[in-house]
Amino acid sequence: MEAHYWWVIGGVLFTLLNTAAGLIWLERRMLALWQDRYGPNRAGPFGILIVLADTLKLFFKEDWIPPFADKVVFVFAPAVVVASVLMAFAVVPFGPNIVVADMNIGILFFLAMSSLGVYSIVLGGWASNNKYALLGAMRGASQMISYEVFMGLALMGTVVLSGTFNLGKIVEAQRGMWYIFPQLLGFLIFFIAGIAETHRLPFDIPEAESELVAGFHSEYSGMKFGMFFIGEYLGITLISSMIVTLYFGGWLGPAFLPGVIWFILKTFVFISVFILLRASMPRPRYDQLMEYGWKVLFPLSLLNLLGTAAIKLLIDK
């Protein structure tokens, strides 16, 4: 048991960090494909060594801390995003019996960790002591706080159906039918909130390079910027694997492949959707984003929860 446990932790960490690094290459290649150009294709087969080149470049850049910044907080902020996302992966069931912490409050733990992720943006923007960074941090804080609300409410639909917060048991409860069918609305709200939570395009208004230089990480360079970068890719992976776990049956699938492979395949489909969104959607204005959240998604997620609970009660009677 003990040995199995360490293998799981090591394997999960190894896979995740490599996935996050590999996504640098995957994203550029796919963006290039959709924009009818080649993308990185020189270093190594299909240009995959761009990952190595990028990492080396980040390591050798001057690691500069602005003299006007709050030094401790400035250094601390990029670590928060990576740490909180990696912690959230502890409750994701990657396969039958492959989970780091089989918690009874799995979903709540995921929500807690993703709400702690806000601090990296807020603190990074504040500690930079720069007006563009501060504006980005404010946008990031209000966007992530608002979208967390609908994210939690949308998840509660699956909790009502399965009667548990434990992610492993939620996967087991989907043996008859994946929750995407009864929870289509919940899935859509969760997906949109997930994009806003990872502040990816089209909802990347905390960075919005056309108006705010680079938003909250304007002052960051070298590996500190790299941490924000890796944190963003890990966030995409986290939201994709949560979508798969909650709505697409997790590791369930036809028996000719092991559960883990199914999980990885499904997760990669959603990661590709994230990249496709970046290639195809324009960025909304900041107030449009907030209005859309509070006036459309919030009532819809409440209705979804109410409807799910009512139907569940009716069927149980």
Added chain:
Amino acid sequence: MGTAFYIAAAVAILSTIMVITRYNIMHALLYFIVSLLSVAVVFYLYGAPFMAALEVIIYAGAIMVLIIFFVMMLSLGSQTAGDERSWMTPGVWIGPSILCIVLLGELVFLILQPAGPAGEVRVVEPKEVGLSLFGPYILAVELAGMLLMAGIVGAYHLGRQKKKIVHRFLETSES
């Protein structure tokens, strides 16, 4: 479990002391977040995982972010650290400290009493919390809901603005 509790409790106490003694308000708030997180660990250890999760989601993840948000808006921080330093005179903190020490003495006395009730740790599932909230304590939930409603109405009233037309040709000259 005992060791984990003592570590979490020590972190909570130390970080709370740091909250009080920091001059830079942002650093104080960061220590406050650490204090909330360690209290969540204590909740988790003593059989209340649901409370622990809510402590992190609501206190550390939402309320503290809002407070930091306002501190950012007002641009407090290193600029006001000087003010804070001048306000932190012995006359201000000696009174509360004496009162706290009296309370601490009382607490130590109570703990040292021999017939303490044996603390049986029992894990309280989220379902149980929900059932008791919407069963015997329904009145408290409804009262809290009304309070929140009043807050929302008040915020709407304060934040409501007439739609302004900013185009110079369409602007009506009233002010």
